[in-house]
Amino acid sequence: MEENRQDKDLKQTELNTEADGTVSRVTRHTWIGDKDEVRPDGADRPVTRATFADTDVRSTRMATTRLVEREKRPYRGFITDEEISHAEAAAEIDRRAIAESRAAREAAMENMTQTRVYSNIDMPEEEKAAPEEEVQKKKPRKKRSVSINVTDGKKFRRLVLLLAVFVVLLAFEISFAVMKARTATLPGSTAKLRSKTATLQADNTALQESIDEIGDYDEVKANRDSWQRIKDKLAE
Amino acid sequence: MAEDKRQARGIRISDTMLKVLAALICITLVAAVFVVPKYGRVFKAYTAARSEYNAADAGYEAAEQKNADLTQKLEEMQGMKTETEELTAEVFKLAAQTEKDIQAGKSNKKICYITLDDGPYNKGKDFLKLFDQYGVKATFFLTTANGDKLPDQADLSAKSMYPEYLKSGHTIGNHTYSHDYGQGGIYTSAKAFMKAVNNQQKFTEEATGGTYTPKIVRFPGGSSEAGDNAEAIKEALKKEGLGWIDWTVDSGDSWGSDRVSTDLIKNNIKDAAKDQKIMVILFHEWSKPSLEAMPSVIKYLDKQGYIFLPLFPESVMVQK
Numbered sequence: 001m002e003e004n005r006q007d008k009d010l011k012q013t014e015l016n017t018e019a020d021g022t023v024s025r026v027t028r029h030t031w032i033g034d035k036d037e038v039r040p041d042g043a044d045r046p047v048t049r050a051t052f053a054d055t056d057v058r059s060t061r062m063a064t065t066r067l068v069e070r071e072k073r074p075y076r077g078f079i080t081d082e083e084i085s086h087a088e089a090a091a092e093i094d095r096r097a098i099a100e101s102r103a104a105r106e107a108a109m110e111n112m113t114q115t116r117v118y119s120n121i122d123m124p125e126e127e128k129a130a131p132e133e134e135v136q137k138k139k140p141r142k143k144r145s146v147s148i149n150v151t152d153g154k155k156f157r158r159l160v161l162l163l164a165v166f167v168v169l170l171a172f173e174i175s176f177a178v179m180k181a182r183t184a185t186l187p188g189s190t191a192k193l194r195s196k197t198a199t200l201q202a203d204n205t206a207l208q209e210s211i212d213e214i215g216d217y218d219e220v221k222a223n224r225d226s227w228q229r230i231k232d233k234l235a236e
Numbered sequence: 237m238a239e240d241k242r243q244a245r246g247i248r249i250s251d252t253m254l255k256v257l258a259a260l261i262c263i264t265l266v267a268a269v270f271v272v273p274k275y276g277r278v279f280k281a282y283t284a285a286r287s288e289y290n291a292a293d294a295g296y297e298a299a300e301q302k303n304a305d306l307t308q309k310l311e312e313m314q315g316m317k318t319e320t321e322e323l324t325a326e327v328f329k330l331a332a333q334t335e336k337d338i339q340a341g342k343s344n345k346k347i348c349y350i351t352l353d354d355g356p357y358n359k360g361k362d363f364l365k366l367f368d369q370y371g372v373k374a375t376f377f378l379t380t381a382n383g384d385k386l387p388d389q390a391d392l393s394a395k396s397m398y399p400e401y402l403k404s405g406h407t408i409g410n411h412t413y414s415h416d417y418g419q420g421g422i423y424t425s426a427k428a429f430m431k432a433v434n435n436q437q438k439f440t441e442e443a444t445g446g447t448y449t450p451k452i453v454r455f456p457g458g459s460s461e462a463g464d465n466a467e468a469i470k471e472a473l474k475k476e477g478l479g480w481i482d483w484t485v486d487s488g489d490s491w492g493s494d495r496v497s498t499d500l501i502k503n504n505i506k507d508a509a510k511d512q513k514i515m516v517i518l519f520h521e522w523s524k525p526s527l528e529a530m531p532s533v534i535k536y537l538d539k540q541g542y543i544f545l546p547l548f549p550e551s552v553m554v555q556k
Contacts, residue, residue, distance in 0.1 A: 145250045162261065169264040176271045179282040186285035193292040200299040207306035214313045215403045219368075223405045224316045226371040227323040233543045234330040234345070 043090060324405065328548040335552040338513045348515045348542035349553065350374040351483060353411055353454060354381075355521035356397035358389035362527055368404055370534045372544040376401050376521065377411035377454040380439050388522065398443035407546035410436045410450040410478070417456040426468035430476070451549040453480045470555070479554035481547060483518035484508070489526040490518070498529035505533050509540055516553050 214220060249257075337343035352363060355378045367374055378398070386392045401408050412422055413435035422432045433453055440450055453473055455462055459482050462469050473480055485508035487501045508515060515537075519526045534544070547554060 145248050147248045162257075166257075166261045166264055169261075169268050172275075173264065173267050173271050176275055176278060180278050183278060183282040183285050186282075186289050190285070190289045190292045193289070193296045197292065197296040197299045200296070200303050204299060204303050204306055207303070207310050211306065211310050211313060214310075214317055215399075217309065217313060219403055220313055220316050220320070222368060223403065224320040224323065226368075226373070227320055227327060227405060229371055230373065230543060230545065231323055231327050231330065234327060234334055236345075 043086075043093070320405070327545070328550060331543075331545050331548065332550045332552070335514055339552060344541075346513045346515075346540065346542040348517065348537050348544050349547050349551075350517050350519065350544060351377060351409070351454070351481075351547065352519045352521045352526075353377045353456075354379060354415070356386060356394050356401075357521045358386045358392060358397075359524070359527060360397055360521050361400065363521065363530065364400060364404055364406075366527070366530050366534070367406070370531070370538070370544075372534055373405050373407075373546040374544070375407040375409055375452070375547040377409035377452075378436070378440065379411040379415040379456070380413045380436060381415035395439075395443035398440060398448075399445075402444060402448055405546065407452070407548065408440060408444075408448060408450050409481075409547065410440070410453040412436050412453075412456055413439060415456045417461050422456065423462045423465055423469075426465055426472040429462070429465070429469045430472045433473070433476070433478070451478060452547055452554055453478050455480065455482070458482050474556060479549050479556045481516060481554050483516045484512055484553075485515050485517040487517055487519050487523075487526055487529075489520050489523035493522075493524045496523070496525045498525045498532070501525055501529040502532055502536070506536065509537060509542070514553060515542070516547075 211217075331347065334343055334345050335347060338345060338347070350367075350372065352360070352374060355376050360376065363374070366372075378401075380394065382394065384394045386394055386397065398408065410433055412429070412432035414422060414432050416432075417423055422429045437449060440448060455469075459466055459470075459480065470480065485505060488504045489496050489501055505517060508517070517533075519530075537544070549556075
């Protein structure tokens with residue numbers, strides 16, 4: 001296999017371009033030898049090292065291409081212009097396939113991001129309305145956050161437990177602070193209350209004395225009623 | 237799709253939030269370390285202080301409630317007292333007019349003044365109870381002949397009885413301080429009589445806390461006992477603004493409890509009631525037969541249409 005490999009420089013061709021458009025990859029096409037690649041659209045091209053490299057990197061292509069034995073041909077020397085253009089066309093097809101695949105992946109990612117909770121909720125309007133070019137220039141800052149799914153019961157339970165412990169401890173400490181504060185103020189309040197009670201009791205004693213001076217409630221009432229009866233009799 | 241939904245139910249916590257939460261938990265934990273050893277002591281102190289406060293609060297609330305009750309009761313009683321005073325004034329006014337109408341033959345009403353002499357006695361309480369029971373108002377002519385002691389209950393102060401008479405709306409009259417109408421007694425001169433009267437006035441005022449001064453005097457043994465000094469005494473009484481009164485019906489109880497029966501008392505009164513439209517009946521507070529006869533007497537006179545009144549200065553029966 002190694003013997004059959006004819007290292008011939010074909011042409012340095014810009015065959016592929018990264019999606020961001022900033023980096024160009026120049027691929028050296030080198031004949032491997034006696035194999036042609038047959039593409040899904042039926043086109044075939046000579047197998048080069050670049051073809052193999054692409055195939056290795058993107059294993060998906062393995063499913064859509066197949067390598068076939070090339071018919072024995074005599075040594076041709078340098079590759080012809082026709083063969084170069086053939087290879088360029090095949091590379092163009094590859095590029096398109098890669099671009100399509102990338103677009104599909106990005107669309108899927110976009111869809112996923114939009115359905116996530118809290119995604120972009122806090123994003124300011126200006127940022128949302130920023131021109132696309134600017135967004136593209138600024139690499140999106142990766143949000144450092146911890147996402148806990150309800151479906152992830154273990155994590156959720158841990159969080160709830162942690163919060164519960166925090167709340168219990170907080171309540172415990174608040175109650176302690178309140179008790180301490182109240183303990184300091186209660187004696188004063190109690191003394192005030194007792195003082196007020198003493199005043200009230202003195203007032204009550206005076207009131208009771210006044211009542212006693214007037215007499216028994218029932219007797220006073222009976223006396224009034226009897227006078228009323230006498231008046232009624234006299235007024236008849 | 238289902239995966240997306242599950243993700244939508246997730247909780248997303250930023251790193252900052254997570255750090256703050258962690259810091260809070262750490263602070264809380266550290267604080268708890270300091271709090272726990274002291275918690276028991278503070279709780280105990282707080283419980284004790286709270287308990288004291290609660291007791292004080294309960295005491296205050298009870299005192300406050302009692303204060304409200306007493307205030308309400310006092311106001312009500314003061315209202316009733318005022319009402320009673322107004323009613324009394326109205327009754328005396330009406331009674332004075334009725335007496336005049338009776339004397340002029342314009343009214344068929346009958347008035348009975350029950351008077352009891354020589355008190356206070358402990359037995360007076362029984363009379364008072366009876367009078368309250370029947371809604372009767374009477375007049376007590378009091379003396380201090382026995383000093384500040386009740387003759388039938390020496391351990392009780394005579395003064396303590398005075399408010400009792402007034403409480404039920406009865407009239408207190410002056411029966412002189414000494415009640416000594418024998419030889420060399422109160423009737424020897426107007427001056428002697430007035431001294432006995434004034435002393436009794438003073439005693440009554442003392443006994444009633446200065447709230448009551450008698451306006452009517454009854455001569456011990458009756459005005460006829462005054463003899464030649466009667467007119468001078470009456471003149472002296474008039475000068476003092478005091479009226480005097482005898483009686484129109486003698487129950488007969490003065491002959492002594494052993495010699496008088498309840499029937500005799502009842503008959504005496506029944507006889508008098510036949511032709512008297514305004515009666516002033518003489519009883520004695522010490523008389524047991526009078527006390528026993530009193531319910532029958534009241535019932536009988538009430539049936540006869542008599543209105544029982546206490547004596548009042550404006551009455552036509554009071555001499556001025």
